[in-house]
Amino acid sequence: MMLSRVAENLYWMARYLERAENTARFINSTTQVLLDLPRGASFGWDVLLKAAGLDALYDEHYGQPNEADIMRFLILDERNPSSIVASIHSARENTRTFREVLPMEMWERINGLYLYIRDHAARAARGRGPRWEVLNGVIERRQSIIGLLTGSMSHDLAYQFLKLGRNVERADMTTRILDVNSAVRLPSDTTAPETARERLWMSTLNGLSAYQMYRLHVGVHVSGPAVLRFLLADPHFPRSVSHCLGEIENCLCDLVNYEEPLKVARYAWKRLDGERLDDLTAENLHDRLDQMQGDLAELHTAISRQYFHLHQQSALPEQTLSQ
Template sequence: MLSRVAENLYWMARYLERSENTARLINTTTEVLLDLPRGASFGWDILLKVVGLDKLFEEHYREANESNIMRFLVLDERNPSAIVSSIRCARENSRTFREILPKEFWERVNGLYLYIQGVASGTAQNRAQRYEVLNQIVERSQSLAGLLMGCMSHDLAYEFIRLGRNLERADMTTRIMDINSVVLLPRQGGALEPLQERLWMNVLKTLSAYQMYRRHVDVHVRGHAVLSYLLLDSHFPRTVRHCLSEIEGCLAALPNHTDAMKATRRSWRRLAGLRWEGLTPAVLHEYLDQVQTDLGAIHMAVSHQYFYFHMQQQQTTPPARAVNA
C-alpha cells in the first residue's frame, strides 16, 4: 500500500472521529453549565483549554464568550480542529481515494459535508439549534463507522482507518473526562455529592456509556468508579483500554510495527500504574495529560514508520500537510 493512501485513510478516520467527539464535548459542556449551582466556577474558556486550542483561539478572538468559542469550535476554518474543518478534510481525503472505500461511504460523507454547510451558521447563537445539529453529526458519524465496519474488506486499508479512529477516540475520551477536573463546586455540605454525581453522569452520557456503566458497574454514579470504567474497562468501545487494545491489534496486522508497538506498551503501563489514593482533580488532570502525551507518541511512531519513512531515508523533514494538520 502507498504511504500517501495509508495516511489519507488514517486522517480521514481521525477527522470523522474528531468532529463527532467535538460535538459530544460541546453538548455535554452545555448540559454541565445548565446543571451547575450558584457559586460554581466554570466557563466556556475552560473548554478551549481541555481541547488544547486556547492559544490558537487567542490569536483570532479578543473575548472568550460562548458565541465566539462556539464559532471557533464549530465554524471557523482557521481552526483545523473545528467541526466544519474536520468534516471538510475527511470528505477531501475520502474523495481522493474513492475507489478504495464503499460507494455508499463517499455519498454519506458528502451528504454530511453538505448538511453541516447548510445548518452550521446558526449554531454559534442558538443553543437549541446547536444541540440538534451536533446530535445529527454524532448520529451520522456513527452511521459512517458502521458502514465501513460492515461493507469494507478488513484489509490493510481498513486497519489504517481503524488505527486512526481509535487513536482519536482514546484522546477525546480523556479530554471529555477532564471536563470535571476543572469544575470548582461550592462547598454545600450534603448537597455536594449529588452535584458531583450529576457531572459524572453527563460524562457517561457524552460517551454513550451511561447504560453500560449501570449494567456492568453500579446503578450509582461515583467519580472513581466512572474513571475506572472509562479508563480500564476492556469491553466498552470508547474506553482508553479498549482503544489501546484495538490499536495494538491494528499494529499487529501491519509490517515493521516495532516502534509503534513500543509506544503502545508504554501507554498500557501508564494505565496499569494509576493510583486511586489521593486522586485530586489536579492530579487527575496531570495524569490525563500524560495519557494524551502517550497517545501522541503512538501517532508519531505510526507517522514516522508508515507515512514519512521514505522521506527519512532521504534525510528530509516531513512536510506540513494542510489537510492532515
C-alpha cells in the first residue's frame, strides 16, 4: 500500500524541482527578451511578477519594482515560496521524508543542488553575467536529476505521482513564459517590426530549450503563430502544453479512481485543441493563457481532492507496470 501522504510528497517534490528550473528559465528568457528589444519598446521587469502571479506578494515586501529587487525576490527570498531557493529547499525537505522510495543517489543530487544555489544565489541576484551562469547551473543540475529518475527508478505508482507533478508545473510555466511576450509593446516607429518580433519569439524558444526542435519540426522561419502552435499544441515536444496534458492523462490512467481528474484533464486538452491559435494576437493572447492557467489550477485541485485529501481511505493500492 502507498500512503496518500507519500504520494502527495512525491507530487510536490516534483513540482518544486520543476518550478525551480522553470523559474531559472523564466528569468533567463526574460533577460534575453529585454536585450533583444528595440529602443522605445514598452516592457518592464514587473511583467515577470505579473506573469508569475506574484505581483501582490512582491508588493507586501518591496517598494517600486526594479530589476535588483525582483531578482532577489525570485531567486533567493524565502518569503516567496516560489523563489528558486525556497523551491529547492522545499524539494529537499520533502525528499528527506521518503528517501526509501527513491534511488539512493537522489538525495545526493538534490542536496548538491540545494548547496549549489545556497552558495551562489546572492551572486546570481546581483548581476546579469553571473545570473546567467548560476541559473544555467540550476537547470543543468535539475536535468541530471530527471535523468537519474528516468533511468534508475522503477516506473511504478510512485513514479506516476512524480510525473504528474512535473507535468502540471511544466505546462503552467510554459504558458507564463509565453505570457511575457504578450506584454511587449513595440513602438510604432520600430524599424522592421517583424524582425524585432521574430527575435523576441526566438528568445522564448531558447528559454525553453526549444529552438532546435522548432527548426527541425516547423522550419527555420520564426513567427508568433508558429511558435504558439509549437509550444501550446505540439504533441511531441516535452514542454508543450499539449504534450504535458497527454503525459498527465497517461499517468492518471495508471492510477485508481482516476475518473474525476481525468475528466478535468481532458476538458483542458479539448479547450486547447479547439483554440484557433492562428487568430491569437498580442491583445488577446494574455486572456487565453490566463484561461489555460485556470484549467491547470482546476486539474491540480482535482488531483489533490482525489488522491491527497483522503479522509476515510488512508492508502492507495499498489500497482505495477503490468496492471
